[in-house]
Amino acid sequence: MDSSANLIEIRNLKTHFKTDDGLVKAVDGIDLDVPRGKVLCVVGESGSGKSIMARSIMRIVQPPGRIVAGSIDYAAESGHQVDLAALDPIGAQMRDIRGGDFGMVFQEPMTALSPVHTVGDQVTEALLLHRQVDRNAATAAAAAMLARVGLPDPTGTLRRFPFELSGGMRQRVCIAMALICRPKLLIADEPTTALDVTTQAQVLDLIGELQAEMGLTVLFITHNLGVVAQIADSVAVMYLGRVVEYADVDTLFHDPRHPYTQALLRSVPRPGLRGARLPTIRGSVPHALDRPTGCLFQTRCDVAVAGLCDRELPPTHRVAPGHLVRCVHANQARAVGEPA
Amino acid sequence: MNAAFPPPPDTHPAPLLTVEHLALHFRNRKGLFRREGPPTRAVDDVSLAIQPGETLSLVGESGSGKTTLGRAILGVYRPNAGRIVYRRAGEAVELSSLSERELKPYRREIRMVFQDPSSSLNPRRPVIDLIGECLDIHGVAKGRERSDRVAGLLTQVGLRPEYMSRYPHAFSGGERQRIGIARALALDPRLVVCDEAVSALDVSVQAQIINLLQDLQSQRGLTYLFIAHDLGVVEHISDRIAVMYAGRLVEVAHTEALFAQPLHPYTEALMGTIPLPDPRLRRSARTRLGGEIASLTNPPTGCNFHPRCRYATAACSQERPPLRVVADRQVACHHAETLTLKGA
Numbered sequence: 001m002d003s004s005a006n007l008i009e010i011r012n013l014k015t016h017f018k019t020d021d022g023l024v025k026a027v028d029g030i031d032l033d034v035p036r037g038k039v040l041c042v043v044g045e046s047g048s049g050k051s052i053m054a055r056s057i058m059r060i061v062q063p064p065g066r067i068v069a070g071s072i073d074y075a076a077e078s079g080h081q082v083d084l085a086a087l088d089p090i091g092a093q094m095r096d097i098r099g100g101d102f103g104m105v106f107q108e109p110m111t112a113l114s115p116v117h118t119v120g121d122q123v124t125e126a127l128l129l130h131r132q133v134d135r136n137a138a139t140a141a142a143a144a145m146l147a148r149v150g151l152p153d154p155t156g157t158l159r160r161f162p163f164e165l166s167g168g169m170r171q172r173v174c175i176a177m178a179l180i181c182r183p184k185l186l187i188a189d190e191p192t193t194a195l196d197v198t199t200q201a202q203v204l205d206l207i208g209e210l211q212a213e214m215g216l217t218v219l220f221i222t223h224n225l226g227v228v229a230q231i232a233d234s235v236a237v238m239y240l241g242r243v244v245e246y247a248d249v250d251t252l253f254h255d256p257r258h259p260y261t262q263a264l265l266r267s268v269p270r271p272g273l274r275g276a277r278l279p280t281i282r283g284s285v286p287h288a289l290d291r292p293t294g295c296l297f298q299t300r301c302d303v304a305v306a307g308l309c310d311r312e313l314p315p316t317h318r319v320a321p322g323h324l325v326r327c328v329h330a331n332q333a334r335a336v337g338e339p340a
Numbered sequence: 341m342n343a344a345f346p347p348p349p350d351t352h353p354a355p356l357l358t359v360e361h362l363a364l365h366f367r368n369r370k371g372l373f374r375r376e377g378p379p380t381r382a383v384d385d386v387s388l389a390i391q392p393g394e395t396l397s398l399v400g401e402s403g404s405g406k407t408t409l410g411r412a413i414l415g416v417y418r419p420n421a422g423r424i425v426y427r428r429a430g431e432a433v434e435l436s437s438l439s440e441r442e443l444k445p446y447r448r449e450i451r452m453v454f455q456d457p458s459s460s461l462n463p464r465r466p467v468i469d470l471i472g473e474c475l476d477i478h479g480v481a482k483g484r485e486r487s488d489r490v491a492g493l494l495t496q497v498g499l500r501p502e503y504m505s506r507y508p509h510a511f512s513g514g515e516r517q518r519i520g521i522a523r524a525l526a527l528d529p530r531l532v533v534c535d536e537a538v539s540a541l542d543v544s545v546q547a548q549i550i551n552l553l554q555d556l557q558s559q560r561g562l563t564y565l566f567i568a569h570d571l572g573v574v575e576h577i578s579d580r581i582a583v584m585y586a587g588r589l590v591e592v593a594h595t596e597a598l599f600a601q602p603l604h605p606y607t608e609a610l611m612g613t614i615p616l617p618d619p620r621l622r623r624s625a626r627t628r629l630g631g632e633i634a635s636l637t638n639p640p641t642g643c644n645f646h647p648r649c650r651y652a653t654a655a656c657s658q659e660r661p662p663l664r665v666v667a668d669r670q671v672a673c674h675h676a677e678t679l680t681l682k683g684a
Contacts, residue, residue: 045542046513166632167402196401197569198629201613205628223542226572226615230622249619267547268617269576274595277554278547278576284512285542 006075007185007217008034008057013070013085015049015056024288026052026065028241031316034185036075039211039218041228041249043264044238047285050221053238054187057219058104059089076101077184100130103178107190109170113162119146120158123177130181145176149206168199172206179210186211187219192227204231225268229253234322237261240286240296246324257325260297295327303329354427355389356531356563357413357450362386362422364408368637380636382408384587385422387663390531395557395564397574399610400584403633406567409584410533413565414452415443426450428530448478451524455536457516461508467494467519468504474526493522496559498552514545521552525560535567550577571614571684575599583607586634586644593669601683603671605649608681643674651679 015027027049034040044050055061057072072084074097087094103126106112114122123145124138133141139158146154149172162170171191178186188207192200208231211218222228228235232249237258245258256262266279283300286292292299298309308328317330363386365379383405390396398406411417413424415435424436426446435446454460461470471490475481481489491501497518508516517537524532534553538546554577556562568574574581574595581598583591583606591604602608609629631648634640640647646656655674663672673679 045544168632196633197571197610197613198401199632201615201628202630204615224615225543225617229617229619230615232619253617253619264543265617267544269547269550269572270617274576275554277551280547280551281544284514284545 005035006033007036008032008075009073010034010053010057011071011073013053013056013072014068015052015061015065016068017065019064022289025241025291026288027056030070030238030241030243032236032243032246034217034219035234036217037215038233039208039220039231041220041222041232041235042238043222043225043228043235045223045285047240047288048238049241050238051189052241054104054189054219054221057084058098058102058187059084059087059094060098061089074101096130099126100181101183102185102187103181103183104187104189105171105174105178105191107193109167109174109194110162112174113170115162117161118158119160119162119165119173123158123173123180126177127180142176142180145180146173148210149173149176149179150202151176167195168202171195171199171203175203175206175210179214179216182214183216185217185219187221189221190223191220193222193224200227207231225265237264240288240291242296242326243324244297244326246322248322251320251323257319257323257330258297258327259301259303259329263300263302354392356392356427357390358423358425358427359386359388359409359413360423360425362409362412362424363420364405364412364417365420378637381587381639382636383412384639386584386587386589387422388582388589388592390563390565392530392563393557393561394579395566395577397566397568397578397581398584399568399571399574399581401569401610401633403586403636404584405587405636406584407535410452410535410565410567413531414450414533415447444478448527449529450531450533451527451529453517453520453524453532453534453537456540457513457520458508460520461516463508466505466507470508470519471504471523471526474523478527480527489526490522493526494519496525496556497522498548512545513541514548517541517545517549518552521549521556525556528560529562531563531565533565533567536569537566538573539568539570546573553577571611572617575684583610586639587636588644588672589663589670590645590672591669592663592671597668599684602681603666603669603676603679604645604673605651605679605681606645608683609648611684612682614684643672651675 010030010032013027013030017024017026030053042050052061056067067085070085074082074084076082120139120142123142127133127138127141143154143158146157151157151169151172192203195203210216220231234248235252236243237245239260245261256265263281267281269278281300286299294310294312295314298304314326314328316324316326319325319330362383364383365381367379368377370377386409400406412419419436423434426433426435435443468487468490471493472486475486475489490504494501494504499515499518538549541549557564566578578595580594582589585606591607602611629648634644642657642659643661646652661672661674663670666676
């Protein structure tokens with residue numbers, strides 16, 4: 001892939017947690033390109049490492065978590081290539097990138113906001129830190145941004161505290177905070193999971209509109225395949241700390257090649273199958289300290305080949321331009337999942 | 341459309357449980373002198389019948405009162421008005437008028453499965469006690485018989501009986517939800533209220549639990565009141581669906597009929613928010629429901645939904661539409677006959 005087309009290129013990223021019970025390999029060898037100006041969705045179940053991957057890019061992984069290998073190349077506006085994995089997480093350069101070039105929205109808007117500061121203080125903070133503006137200009141910009149994310153009475157809202165707002169309004173404040181410095185990258189970690197379906201739809205629309213308007217690159221983390229289908233340009237499917245499939249959204253939903261992606265898509269209830277048994281993936285995601293050998297999915301896979309899948313980690317196959325699959329069956333993939 | 345479906349559902353002769361004009365108001369005291377403010381009308385004038393053996397889903401946004409209604413059926417709250425009538429062996433009992441003690445035998449028959457399997461299980465007790473506790477309280481089984489029953493229940497929900505001495509932390513989220521289900525089943529209930537029972541689970545685990553709930557229903561002839569906000573899951577498992585908005589029922593219908601064509605604008609709006617798992621079916625933002633759910637302390641005049649309704653007319657802000665029978669279902673909308681709404 002042409003490097004200038006990607007805002008971020010992750011190579012062999014490993015983020016491990018040294019715990020008393022053992023080494024948790026939350027992210028274990030991820031290669032991922034985040035295309036510039038597009039929405040990349042990262043899907044996976046709990047424990048797939050999707051949040052830790054995002055936090056690694058932001059360099060906000062809490063100890064005992066640590067990036068132990070790999071690189072995160074960020075193609076900055078200036079034309080410079082910066083390896084985020086090599087920066088000091090609390091150094092000036094990383095802080096400037098984190099607050100100025102990147103913005104992040106979290107799952108729980110109540111815990112992401114400070115309960116003792118007004119909305120205005122929180123939204124203007126990044127602007128005052130990372131952009132040369134005075135307080136008046138910052139307040140005006142914050143009011144404009146609150147209006148843009150759809151909050152009624154923006155100037156009044158600036159003086160309020162988060163507890164005075166509903167969940168949906170709080171998440172809009174978080175989005176305003178993340179975007180106030182006009183970042184290049186927005187990382188959204190399950191931003192709609194804690195919201196109602198109606199509010200979820202509103203927030204997804206808003207992120208889509210802002211993405212187009214500001215030319216944002218969005219890294220959107222979710223476990224909801226419906227949400228993925230609605231907003232993604234491309235999709236990375238993660239399982240136990242690795243990307244198992246990467247494709248554009250149409251290919252992923254209509255020609256998935258990895259048995260895990262196929263099984264995941266089949267297990268979503270959909271119209272026309274009412275009352276029928278849902279196809280399931282047997283077993284559950286293995287414990288982080290008890291990772292299978294070889295292909296990580298082989299313990300639950302219906303097409304695993306004994307002596308092959310349980311021995312070696314399958315290489316990543318490029319089955320088509322921009323369609324990557326980490327499975328030994330990737331190339332004859334049409335047949336995967338069908339009875340032999 | 342009438343011919344394809346049974347007659348209006350709530351006229352069935354012998355429902356398992358009927359809720360009649362139920363109201364649940366919570367008092368609000370505020371200020372220095374704890375002055376009484378207007379109450380929060382969590383559930384307001386709700387009437388509903390649950391037929392034996394069916395799965396009835398209760399859907400709506402947070403604040404619609406669906407959980408409060410579910411809890412009222414379990415006897416957690418005393419209603420401010422209305423009745424809850426339960427039928428067994430041909431006799432009808434008004435649960436809402438019983439004392440704690442009189443209610444106890446009925447508590448065996450109406451059980452609940454909670455949303456979050458981690459917080460609903462005591463982390464300091466092994467599985468055998470978590471499930472056995474129900475048997476102890478109702479004096480059902482002791483000693484060897486108790487552990488045999490727990491083992492049997494674990495097998496039924498797809499867990500190995502050897503695990504009964506383990507503590508909740510040793511199980512995954514899906515397995516904990518199976519324990520929660522085993523606990524609900526321990527006393528051979530007839531009605532199980534599932535309050536967002538699969539919402540907190542991962543996709544692949546969610547499918548396993550949905551299948552389990554359906555298997556148990558056919559094995560034991562269970563009746564489910566399924567409280568949920570994920571319409572995809574609801575469509576999959578329900579026979580009928582009741583849609584709630586700001587404490588009131590707005591539409592009650594058979595699943596196919598409701599999804600084919602909703603008759604209440606709120607139902608249409610809810611369906612418009614389902615993110616369909618197919619990128620070719622992206623929704624346009626134009627049909628989105630704006631605004632937020634109506635206040636329960638200070639509800640709008642007329643129809644609760646009128647401030648957010650795209651079809652609202654002057655009448656909607658003046659007169660509250662009653663829940664009435666229209667064609668094959670019940671709807672609370674003045675314009676139910678004239679609107680042509682879009683299904684999912």
